[in-house]
Amino acid sequence: MTSGKHRVIGKDTPKTDGIDKVTGRAIFGADVYLPGMQVGKVLRSPHAHAVIKSIDTQKAETLPGVKAVVTSADLPALSPGDPGRQGAITDRDFYLTREFLAREKALFHGHAVAAVAAIDESIAEEALGLINVEYEVLPHVLEPEVAMKGDAPLLHETLYTRSQRGTSDEASNLAEHWELNRGDIERGFAEADSIVEDSFSTQVVHHGYVEPDSETAYAHPDGTVEVWANTQSIYSTRSDIAQLLDIPLGDITVNPTELGGAFGGKETLRASGLCVLLSKKALLPVQVRFSREEVLRGTGPGNAIRSTVKIGARSDGTITAIQARIVFDAGAFPGAPLRSAIRRVFSHYRTPNMKIDAYDVVTNKPHVAAYRAPGATPTAFSVESVVDDLARSLSIDPMEFRLR
Incomplete structure (x- = not known):
């Protein structure tokens, strides 16, 4: 404010990037072009869960026009605790x-198992068809609550459940059990005049951004690497490339391109890692563009949950207890946003008694990504639905209930 008047509210605000976008000067991921640039394509698993017994790339490598073929054998070996x-x-x-x-196993339908770089798209596509992958197909699991059971197909032999009590002794699809406790939950419900409990099931939802992923990299002969990425996180992209591909951080430059939508879905390492790996082998710039199908099969959506929420309140609208059990579907790798979801949703309601159990569970689906307040939307749907019903059971307007 200046002299009691708004400087922004009620005023026209120029869109600083508007002219570049409407005139075509703005550079998006697919607009990047470098001399000698090769076309990168990705071979994806047709199975939701399978051991990769062998990958034969010889025919693809000898196809005229193919400049590089990469598999997990071209990646540095990484073990937790080792220096990086x-x-x-x-x-x-x-x-x-x-x-x-993918290294030892393909863990979802669409998991990248190899990539090629060639002089044009048709040769790159032909090369993918010449790669022979021998799979041992395994049972898969898509439902997180099924994945938690002891007899469910195990995705990772190296994954153990972490909780406030420590780490489990046996491998499991349950990556983490996080608890939040306050007061006496049983006493809280005993003091309530009305209790509402309900269960909810939501599905994964992809961001549906207009621009599919398209990124480019050039690993120069002197060891430096340039990346052009349509990412929301240039610094984490740079750090991940350094760590995963064993390249000094100071040798990597990440140039952000314009984003045709992202909403959290373009925060993690996606095509650029493959671009760098292919470019290092081809000694030429490489661009990888995902089709819409590849975006849906191979990149992270917003997570699904399975939840049961129970809330009790007195007749005047005072909440006496909140209890919730929420199972977060992380997809094929651990890291569902259970903490951010719990903080965003349950912090709105005061109660002396609370018990929340949140679970991070892996399933044979693409690993989830951030999506507009990660995890909060499906969690809020569950909680707010119960709050609405609880207010009505007390003959209180739901909005008034929230304001008290």
Whole structure:
């Protein structure tokens, strides 16, 4: 404000990038072109869960016009605790290197298992068809509550459940059990005049951004690497490339392109890691563009949940207890946004008694990505639905109930 008047509210605000976008000067991922640039294509698993017994790339490598073929054999070996370019290798690094290019197993339908770089798209597509992958198909699991059971197909032999009590002794699809407790939950419900409990099931929802992923990289002969990425997170992209591909951080430059929508879906490492790997082998710039089908099959959607929420309140609208059990579907790798969801949703309601159990569970689906307040939308849907019903059971307007 200046002299009691708004400087922005009620005023026209120029869109600083508007002219570039309407005149075509703005550079999006697919607009990047470098001399000698090769076309990158990705071979994806047709199975939701399978051991990769062998990958034969010889025919693809000898096809005229093919400049590089890469598999997980071209990736540095990473083990948690080992020294890395960005500090010790973490569990996240261990799983991320398996996410953008499958190693021991394909863990979802569409999981990248190999990539090629060629002089044009038709040759690159032909080369993909010449790669022979021998799979041992395994049972798969798509429902998170089924995945939690002891007899469910196991995705990761290295994944153990973490909780406030410590780490489990047996491998499991349950990556984490997070608890939030306050007061005496049983006493809280005993003091309530009305209690409402309900269960909810939501599905994964993809961001549906207008611009599919399109990224480019050039690994120069002197060891430096340039990347052109349609990413929301240039610094984490740079750090992940350094850590996963064993390249000094100072040798990497990430140039952000315009974004044709993202909404959280373009925060993590996607095509650019493959571009760098292919470029290092081809000694030429490489661009990888995902089709819409590849975006839906191979990149992260917003997560699904299975939840049961129970809330009690006195007749005057005072909440006496909140209890919730929420199972977050993380997709093929751990890291569902359970903490951010719980903080965003349950912090709105005051109660002396609370018990929340949240679970991070892996299933044979693409690993979830952030999506507009990660995890909060499906969680809020569950909680607010119960709050609406509870207010009505007390003959209180739902809006008034929230304001009290």
